[in-house]
Amino acid sequence: MNINGVGSGSSGTDYSRITGLATGMDIDGMVKGMLARDRARMDKVGQDRQYLQWQQEAYVDIIKDLKDFNNYFDILKADNMIGSSNYTGTKVVSSKENVLNATTLPGAVKGLYEVKVANLAESAKAQGSFSPLNSGKITNTNGADWQNKTITFSVDGKEIKITLDNMVNPDGSAAATTLDGIVQKIQEKINTTELKDKLTLSAENGTIHFQGAGSQDIVLKDTTLKNLAALKDKSITSFNRNSKLSDLGITAGNFRVTVKGTEFTVNIDNTKSIDDIVTDIKNTQLPSGESLGNFINVSFSDLTKKLTIESKYTGSKEALTITSGTSNFADKTGLTGEFTGINAKVSIKAPGENAFVEVEKESNNFNIDGMSYNLIKPTGDESIELTVTSDATASVDKxxxxxxxxxxxxxxxxxxxxxxxxxxxxxxxxxxxKSMKEDEIKSWEEKAKQGMLKRDGDLSQILSDLRSAVYNAVEGSGITMTELGITTTSKYMDGGKLEIDETKLKAALENKGDLVQKLFTQTGDKYESQGVFTRFKKIINDNIGFDGTLIKKAGSKDTRWVSENDLSKRITEKNTVLKDLERKFFVKQEALYRRFATLEKNMNSLNSQSNWLYSQMGAS
Structure with missing residues (x-):
């Protein structure tokens, strides 16, 4: 028979067939009786282990609750209680939200503000464009042979036809005899049409190049020139972010970008596309590993066909310098030069004032006197009205x-x-x-788990610290919890629960929001000057922070104490003891059954001899 303790060990041998037929003894019962004390020891260790596991689960559950509670003190969380918006006690309405909007901060003066936005703050920005290049191979450089030939262009769907009637003089003399001369003659004819400054021709190594400027789509629709037949129906100016730089006349090499006083050398591989080079510019690094993309934004617009390099921040202190290098990239795109940002210029008339005050800021988002402004568009001479009124309803709800x-x-x-x-x-x-039903087991274990953490020193200290954080005054805040209408309940057994007088809290937020914010969020080296929430954060960190008391005691996932905590170590120790007891139990159980098996064997032998003697006596 297999007799198991609390652990999972088993004898591995089945003695259930040893029934004591020869001796008439209840061998299973006797073995169980002899092992009862050993079984009790295993059960005790197993129960102790289970109790430690339950305790650990209970601590981990409280750790989770403390982590959730700590979210209130994380400025990045949506429901945090640290942000200034929780203490404004006011709201603001803009007469033109699409031009200027604002929010109030603690201490904002209620009333009517008037704001004029002369200009927005801008980054240091360089913008350039690409000029696509299409080519045709020219073998005939006799201008007379080009005379009266035609080329038809389509510009955004409108046809423009030119006739090359200027390739020779009226008397037939002085015909163009070089490729450069022919190109010059064609350019002169183009310049008499609306294609002037939109289409430029050049010659190089027996090839005539058509180069478009601007955003209009120019297509070579038809021509009587065999040399240009390959370009028929092709767009001369069309290109996109996937176009190769070499097709746009860009040469390999480099150019330089200087920002924040640091010069970066950008390498140009003209076999790459516009999209690729945008990425390459941002990823350009110094030997130290610092990336140009940390300082600038780079983008290309398929709509405007413009490449933009600009500083990440706005304001007149921002500067950007782009200089040529061994590539013609900077010159060809028109990006070379020195560029600076500009400050936002605003005029503000506060409630009760008669005159506007001019303000200059590096950003379009800034705070002044409890007001947070967000500039969207210049207003010119028009005044935008911002009406600030009392409204702490949302803050009270939080x-x-x-x-x-x-x-x-x-x-x-x-x-x-x-x-x-x-x-x-x-x-x-x-x-x-094994002898109980599921609901009986559940009910039993619920009672067994009660009082596991009774009078726990660490948890009791947390309660005490939380109460002290609320009770003790905050030096320099200028207001108390009682004045806010936040007090502890009258029931002692509540353990320090809080209750709110909503009328008092609403009035305090609307009239003394800046003081309320100090009371809760003020920081300081001394405990006495720290706000209530600042104290709460420290209490939580002391218990569930990197080396927090509860974390070290019970562990938590994603921490170095996940398996090295005190309770896990104690559970491991119990496992070790239990395995040793199970091993000894198994050995003892095996030995007992062997003894009884030997006894049965001997009794069988004696019974056989007895039967033989009996039969012999009967025979005589």
């Missing part, structure tokens, strides 16, 4: 939700440290679980 969360946390911890322990309910052994 405080209510926060305090509900705080009270739930306090209640949970207080319950854990104060609930009565049911000593008669211990973790069930495997044998006990």
């Amino acid at each position: 405080f209510k939700k926060f305090i509900e969360k705080y009270n739930a946390l306090v209640e949970k911890i207080n319950t854990k440290v104060s609930e009565k322990k049911e000593y008669k309910f211990k973790p069930l052994t495997e044998e006990q679980r």
Whole structure:
């Protein structure tokens, strides 16, 4: 028979057939009795291990709640209680939200603001464009042979036809006899049409190049010139972000960009596309590894066909210099030069004032006297009205939700440290679980888990620290929790829960929002000058931070204490002890069954001899 303890060890041998036929003894019962003390020791260690596991689960559950609570003090979280918007107590309405909008900060003066935006802040920006290049091979350089030939262009769907009647003089003399001369004659004819300054011709190594400028699409629709037949129906100016730089007349090499006083050398591979070079510019690095993309934005527009390089930030302090290098990239695109940003210029008339005050800022988003401005468009001489009124409804609602969360946390911890322990309910052994139904097991374990953390020192300290953070005054805040209408409940057993007088809180936020913000968020080297939420953050960090007390005790995933915590070590120790007891139990069990097996064998032998003697006596 297999007899198991709390652990999972088994004898591996089946003695269930040893029934004591020869001796008449209940061998299974006797072995169980002899192993009862060993089984009890294993059960005790198994129960202790289970209790430690339950304790660990309970601590980890509280750690999770503390982490969730800590989100209120993370400025990056949407429901944080640190941001200034929680303490404004006011709202602002703009007469033209699409031109200028604003939000209020603690301390904003209520009333009517008038704002004029002369200009927006801008980055240091360089813009250039590409000129596509299409070519035809020219073998005939006798201008007389070009006389009266025609070329028809289509410009955005409109046809422009030129006749080359200027290739020779009226008397037939002085005909163009070189490729450069022929190109010059054609260019002169083009310049008499609306294609002037939009289409430029050049000659190189027996090839005539057509180069378009601007955003109009120019197509060579027809020609009586065999030399240009290959370009028929082809767009001369069309290109996109996938066009190769070499097709746009860009040569390989480099150019330089200087920003924030640092010069970067950008390498140009003209076998790449416009899209590729945009990426290459941003990824250009110094030997130190610092990337040009940390300082500038680079983009290309398929709509305007323009390449833009600009500083990441706005304002007159921003400067950008682009110089030529061994590539013609900077010159060809028209990007070379020195560029500077400009400051935003605004005039503001505050409530109760008669005159506008001129303000100059490096950014289009800035704060002044409790107002946060977001400039969208210049207004010229037109004034945009910003009306600031009292309204702390949203802030009061956020405080209510926060305090509900705080009270739930306090209640949970207080319950854990104060609930009565049911000593008669211990973790069930495997044998006990086999004889019980699922609902009975669940009910039993719920009672067995009660009081696991009763009077726990660390949890009790958290409650004490939280209460002290609320009770103790904040030096320099100029206001108290009582003045806000936030006090502890009158029930002592609540463990320090908070309650709100919404009328008082609303009035404080609307009239003293800046002081309320200090009370909760003020920082300082001394505990006395730290705001309530600043104290809360420290309490949480001390317990669930990198080396927090609870983290070291029970562990948490994604921390270095996930398996090296105190409880995990103790559980491991119990596992070691339990395995040793199971091994000894197995050895002892095997030995007992062997002894009884030998006894059975001997009794069988004696019975056989007895039967033989009996038969012999009967025979005589």
